Amino acid sequence: MPRPKKEEIVIQEKQSKFQLYDPIENIPELSPYVEQLKAKGIKTLAEAIVYLHFAGEKESKLALELLEKYAGFMTADQLTFEFPVLPSNIKSLDNALGGGFKFGALYVIHGPPNSGKTQLLMWLAAQALMNGYRVAIIDGERSIRVDRIAKFGSAKNMSNLKMAYALNADHAAVLTKHLTSLAVDVVLADGLLYLLKREFPGRENLAERQQALKAVMRPLISLTFAGKLVVLTNQVIEKPVPFHNQLIEIGGPTFLHMPNYDLSQKGRKEEGGLIVQGEVFKAPDLPNNEYIFKVASDAILSL
Numbered sequence: 566m567p568r569p570k571k572e573e574i575v576i577q578e579k580q581s582k583f584q585l586y587d588p589i590e591n592i593p594e595l596s597p598y599v600e601q602l603k604a605k606g607i608k609t610l611a612e613a614i615v616y617l618h619f620a621g622e623k624e625s626k627l628a629l630e631l632l633e634k635y636a637g638f639m640t641a642d643q644l645t646f647e648f649p650v651l652p653s654n655i656k657s658l659d660n661a662l663g664g665g666f667k668f669g670a671l672y673v674i675h676g677p678p679n680s681g682k683t684q685l686l687m688w689l690a691a692q693a694l695m696n697g698y699r700v701a702i703i704d705g706e707r708s709i710r711v712d713r714i715a716k717f718g719s720a721k722n723m724s725n726l727k728m729a730y731a732l733n734a735d736h737a738a739v740l741t742k743h744l745t746s747l748a749v750d751v752v753l754a755d756g757l758l759y760l761l762k763r764e765f766p767g768r769e770n771l772a773e774r775q776q777a778l779k780a781v782m783r784p785l786i787s788l789t790f791a792g793k794l795v796v797l798t799n800q801v802i803e804k805p806v807p808f809h810n811q812l813i814e815i816g817g818p819t820f821l822h823m824p825n826y827d828l829s830q831k832g833r834k835e836e837g838g839l840i841v842q843g844e845v846f847k848a849p850d851l852p853n854n855e856y857i858f859k860v861a862s863d864a865i866l867s868l
Contacts, residue, residue, distance in 0.1 A: 583639055583643045583644055583645060583646055584610060584635050585609070585610050585611045585614075585635055585636060585646070586609045586610065586611055586646050586792060587609065587610050588608060588609060588610075589602055589603070589607065589608065589609065589610060589612075589613050591610075592610050592613075592631075592635075594627070594630070594631060594634075595610070595613055595631075598613075602616070605746060605747075605748060606699075606747070606748020606749075607748070609791070609792065610631065610635060611790060611791045611792055612791045612792070613628075613631070614628045614631050614632060614636075614790075614791070615628075615745050615787045615788060615790060615791040616745055616746055617631070618745070618787065619742055619745040619746070619784060619787070620746070648667050648668040648669040648670075648792060649667075649668050650664045650665040650666065650667050650668070651665050651666045651667075651668070651689070651692060651693055651696065651698070651751065651794060652664065652665035652666075652692065653665055653666065653685075653688065653689060653692060654692055655688075655856070655858045655865055655866075655867050656867040657855075657856040657857050657858065657867055657868065658843070658856040658858060658867075660854070660856070661843075661844075661845045661851075661854035661855065661856040662826070662845060662848075662851070662854075663850065663851050666689065666794055666796065667794070667826075668750070668792055668793065668794045669789055669790075669792045669793070669794070670789055670794065670795070670825040670826060671785065671786060671789050671795045671796075671797070671823065671824045671825050671826070672794075672795070672796045672797070672824060672825065672826045672827075672828065673796075673797045673798070673799050673823075673824040673826070673827050673828070674686070674796065674797070674798050674799070674828045674830060674843075675798075675799045675801050675827060675828065675829045675830070676798075676799075676800070676801060676829060676830035676831060676832070676843075677800065677801055677831065678800065679832050679834070679839070680830040680831050680832040680841060681830055681832045681839055681841035681858075681860050682755070682798040682799075682800070682830060683706075683708045683709065683755050683756075683798060684839070684841075684860045684865065685830075685841075685865065686702075686709070686753050686755050686796060686798055687709060687710065687713050687714045687717060688717050688865045689751075689753060689796060690702060690714045690717075690718075690726065690751070690753055691714050691715075691717035691718030692717075692718070693750070693751040693794075694714070694718050694721055694722040694723065694725055694726060695718050695719075695721050695722065697722065697725075698725070698750040698751050699725045699727075699748055699749045699750045699751070700725060700726050700727070700749065700750070700751045700752075700753065701726075701727045701728070701729075701744055701747060701749040701751070701752050701753070702726070702727070702728045702729070702752075702753045702754070702755070703728075703729050703730075703731050703737065703740050703741065703744075703752075703753075703754040703755070703757060704728065704729070704730050704731065704754075704755050704756065705730075705731045705737060705754070705755060705756035705757040705758075705759065705760035706755060706756030706759065706760070707730060708755055708756060709728065709755055711723075711726070711728065714726065716863055717863075717864065717865075727747065727749065731757060731760055733760070733764055734760065734761050734764050734765070734777040734780075734781070735777075737757050737760060737761075737777075737781045738777070738780040738781050741754075741781050741782075741783075741784040741785050742784045744784055744785070744788060745784050745787060745788065749793065750793060750794065751793065751794045751795075751796075752785065752788055752793055752794070752795045752796070753795075753796050753797075754785070754795075754796075754797045754798070755797075755798050756798060756800065757781055757797065758778070758797070758798075758799045758800065759799075759800045761774050761777050761778055761781070762774070764777070765777065782823055785797070786823065789825070797824075824847070825848075825849060826845065826847065826848045826849075826851075827845070827846055827847035827848075828843055828844070828845055828846070829843060829844050829846050830842070830843040831843070832860075837859075837861065838859045838860050838861040838862070838866075839859065839860040840857070840858075840859055840868070841857065841858050841859070841860060842855070842856075842857050843855065843856050843857070844856070
């Protein structure tokens, strides 16, 4: 039997274009659900897939069918979709991140207590709101203050902000799953990992803690597939042993490879505010870059 020509093989394997972020109206399989999806604020195929995946058994099967058809292998020239970037308007941080926080990615800000993690999260919420994005926050430590966000952002578009307080690991998992059916663009979570550490303390509870972590993180990672920006904080503790890494991630080994971008921060109090020094220490497209800023009474200032 004669082998097909090389040109014929290329034609057979090539797909028309990258469609994951096309409008749902352009996807024939979704035509019966368009109005229902639009009512939930779902606009693209990727958003629809994530919503359907977590909606129920029947919907999950449809999500798998859509993944099989639209999320297979593609050539590099077909993967032309570029996600937007949310600038933090902190010059050194944006420079370190190559322009700002990229949508479609998971960022984790690591640091000990009083290192400016929560302050940066509230600042990012204000920047996102001022840029017209819809923001959802999950607070695991009751450290987020809405009035602080309003002050940072001159109280603009506060109706686009949704907040929830996670009481325990199960509640945190319910909240992150609920995010897959909300009309949001930016998801911020503070203290969720420390919440799990408190509920499942010690090495004897490590297996349970890791399972709870997977339940919390799975929807958040799925949201990045849908093109959302997800930023978490991770409180770390100091290890008082010489010649060893002084930062131990509370998330543990399961969490180690989940983020796309990892930032590490330390803070020192000075007159007039908190000075934060940080580093982008893991990024797929960036070198290790340092940044510095000052948390003042009504703003975060570039230094």
